[in-house]
Amino acid sequence: MPTAKTEALPATRAGGRVPYKWSVLSNTTLGMLLATVNASILIISLPAIFNGIHLNPLAPGNVGYLLWMLMGYMLVTAVLVVSLGRLGDMYGRVRIYSAGFAVFTASSVALALTPAGGQAGALWLIGWRLVQGVGGAMMMANSTAILTDAFPARQRGTALGVNQVAGLAGSFIGLVLGGILSAWHWRAIFWVSVVVGAVGTWWAYRNLRETAARRAGVRVDWWGNLTLAAGLTAVLAAITYGIQPYGGHTEGWTNPWVVAGLAGGLVLLVVFCVIETRVAQPMFHLGLFRIQAFWAGNAAALFNAIARGGLQFMLIIWLQGIWLPLHGYNFEDTPLWAGIYLLPLTIGFVAAGPVSGYLSDRYGAKIFATGGLIMMAVTFIGLLLIPVDFSYPEFAVLLFFNGVGSGLFSAPNTTAVMNAVPAGQRGVASGIRATFQNAGMVLSMGVFFSLLVAGLSSSLPGALRSGLAAQGVPGPAVAAVAAVPPVGLMFAAFLGSNPIASLLNSAGVLHRLPASTVATLTSKKFFPALLSGPFHDGLVVVFVLAAVLAGAGAVVSLFRGGVYIHDE
Template sequence: MANETLGGSAVMAGGGRIPYKWSVLTNTTLGMLMATVNASILIISLPAIFDGLELDPLAPGNVSYLLWMLMGYMLVTAVLVVTLGRLGDMFGRVKIYNSGFAVFTVASIALALVPFGGAGGAIWLIAFRIAQGVGGAMIMANSTAILTDAFPARQRGTALGVNQVAGLAGSFIGLVLGGVLSAWNWRAIFWVSVIVGAIGTFWAYRNLQETASRRSGVKVDWWGNLTLAVGLTALLAAITYGIQPYGGHTEGWTNPMVLAGLIGGAVLLAAFAVLETRVEQPMFRLSLFKIQAVWAGNVAALLNAVARGGLQFMLIIWLQGIWLPLHGYSFESTPLWAGIYLLPLTVGFVVAGPVSGFLSDRYGAKLFATGGLVIMAASFVGLLLIPIDFSYPVFAVLLFVNGVGSGLFSAPNTTAVMNAVPADQRGVASGIRATFQNGGMVLSIGVFFSLLVAGLSSSLPGALHSGLAAQHVPDQAIAAVTAVPPVSLMFAAFLGSNPIASVLNAAGVHLPAATVGTLTGKTFLPQLLTGPFHSGLAVVFTLATVLALAGAVVSLFRGGIFIHDEVVQEQTDVEYEAA
């Protein structure tokens, strides 16, 4: 049985004395790794999942299933992290965090055991992905606060650097892991979450101890919780449906339900801001944003999240839909290879993250966070300038530079925010930071996809018509192909499917074998997509550059090193020196 001595900051485990703070770091790092791997592992595994459930990638309704499988997890984490951070402040951060591991593990078991195929199976997966998101939100909302509680101020940057590296590295590890596991069996991607979740749950309940003081007489701000949750859900769900076709349009921004979600969500969030200034015990104190490091750090994090949130999806579509087929890879093999070719992005982050966290403890966050965003902007410009059929070494260098920029920004920015808030507000501060980050990523995906689809819509039908006509394809078949919404063609390529072959089969068109071989080959569709895709990508990377530079400007206003006044016990200094 573990014997914890928190005053001496040590845990008896396996016969040796392990400093409690390192036990916290390893467990919270595992939690962040699990939560973020789970967010991305599905991206690469979707082709195998759609095949296993026997879902047609080009069927109009199935685009919604795809988007909700991907974005449902991120949406629910964005909505719940502030509430769960606040509950952690009230009832115990470790208690909420440990429960998150358990909820995540149970939901993962349900996902691995999905009993249905077709639409029923898709709905089952979406429902339990959302349940997973609840567990993930409980972990994300409190892990940063628990780390901040456990480490002295002079070591927080290093600890949070390791934690943040695990978070972002996990999102790219998930790409490769998902490709490997889904090639074997698509259910295996959920069993991995079960195993890691079970280990993390046992470890968390065994070793983590509540060190933050809990306050009595605290009330739950129900109106604040309700307006924030419903407002964010409406807004982010509207963005999800806005990038889907509606009423003959390539996108759904004219859909009354989308407009209602956007407007209603914005009104509810405004009402939330007003309510929080009037209730006796608000869910989070807006006065926190009077602290220079808090408002600058959160706004910079939001701009960073929007700038890079959709990047992963853009790069995967670029690789899977165009570059890999042009270089001889079959459509079926592109998901795995896309994950492998994106590894330089992870390497750059892993190299820069811990170093910037350690150095920011000594020199402050401004230089590293601001410089990281400038480096990210430079990498976006580089990606904008290279051709669609690029030289991979150049592409890999740009990915590495982008990862370095993200790593330089993330840990110092998080440390600066968490150091600046009062100890009893760390849970909600962690939740606010995660909301800005996760909400920004969902917003980014909606904005980037919308811009990309708009670019494709203006030129892709003409390119398809000209290319098919040059192969003497009958008008009936040309009409069938060009009638498919660009977003459906894009997602079909994203799912490792050759959409031309699927559309021709669905239209029942009979063509000579040689023509069919050309149309369904590895290069015909990617060559047609090159020009239209570049038009959309140019807009996307231009916006990403502007957002990253705007974040850098905001980051300059964070001020110098600021640690909120608090009573630091003498044992903390002793612990720090001993470490």
């Protein structure tokens, strides 16, 4: 089968002073940082964005806009990274990677210049976030392969450790940066991507050099690309809509379109696997899964992504919607402070990532990757045991060690996966790895949100009835508020909004209540106090599942075998 030809690596970049491998590391690290910061910066900034485009989170249908703003970027990257990794193997990894920087930057400009408000503005943002996801996927699919090409096997753990720290730390840094920028202006969230993206695009085109040339006769696996993209899109989009209310139910899992999307998507993925065993030049080399280090590393990464993916959202809802208001913070200030209070998570990851990458070059990935997942499982149990209105020092310690666990796992696992594959298939292997990671993140949000909403649905209406009735709110208004879908109330809290005033005003009773009662109902603490008990019911299920998944990943990680580096 024709494969990409590997050429001699340039020793230095043009100009002769900087070794080429360090130029590659610096640019791909910037690219990974940008792609992952952008994925998380929106999470913390959604309150400012919704206020900026004048979108009410409690209005019917607006939860869908919120979910697509959150998940659309990750869905696109999950769908496209394998195809773009394969195209990088065929036509040049640097070419696809550099073009991804340019696409990402251009779409960031469009996002920063959002011309409309309301639903039109939301659709503009979602559309360009999807385009931005294409650029992010082009970078994510090829950056690891480019880095693996540039560094000898004995240094890959260190290089990939730095790169992975940038990638995963970027998802934490985005939380803090989003809080700071959203406190200034919501458009600044996108302008920062424009500036960094423009620098990265110039740098990539100036410094990076192609190290693989296309051979004649290589063809695109169109049917494989089509069935994989359609299957993943159907499954992940169905999960997105499954979170939303449907037909009087608190969630949409009975929606015929959701059921059809899940079933049809799974069928298409089975068809994809059949196609890949029949075509002469498949985009997805299923034979790679015969390599023990490859399949075990990717399976462990999937379990880790599902366990960790929903963590950020749970923590942000916990902080912004409950803990910070209970401790006297204004709703409009909660995004910034939520980012600051999550810093121990970032510090733990940044401290452990490069060290574990360096040590895994000498001692292998198994002990670090497995130990990291076990540490994460223990911290999930710790988060489960503390009260909703926790003492911050114990919360910070748990966050720190959760970040350490992520850092111990990430770089060694990625190095083991990339070392295990032939040089000519590093692009598609990098894409497969990214697909497992990104699909796990989207799946995690669907699963965790569903479990959280299920927990809220069983206890939040009762808490609302008793709390509002105790304040003398008339029965019909109490019933109307208690009937609001819990997902809408949860996202209102997530967006830094107290929904009680809006809902009672819509019911026509707010102006008829005594001033002292109105002051109590619309205070910082009333709704968060009502939400805290039901939220904990959902949180228990979420963190139990996260701990189980992290433990399952640790078990799989034990089966990766010893140190294995594919012949080059």
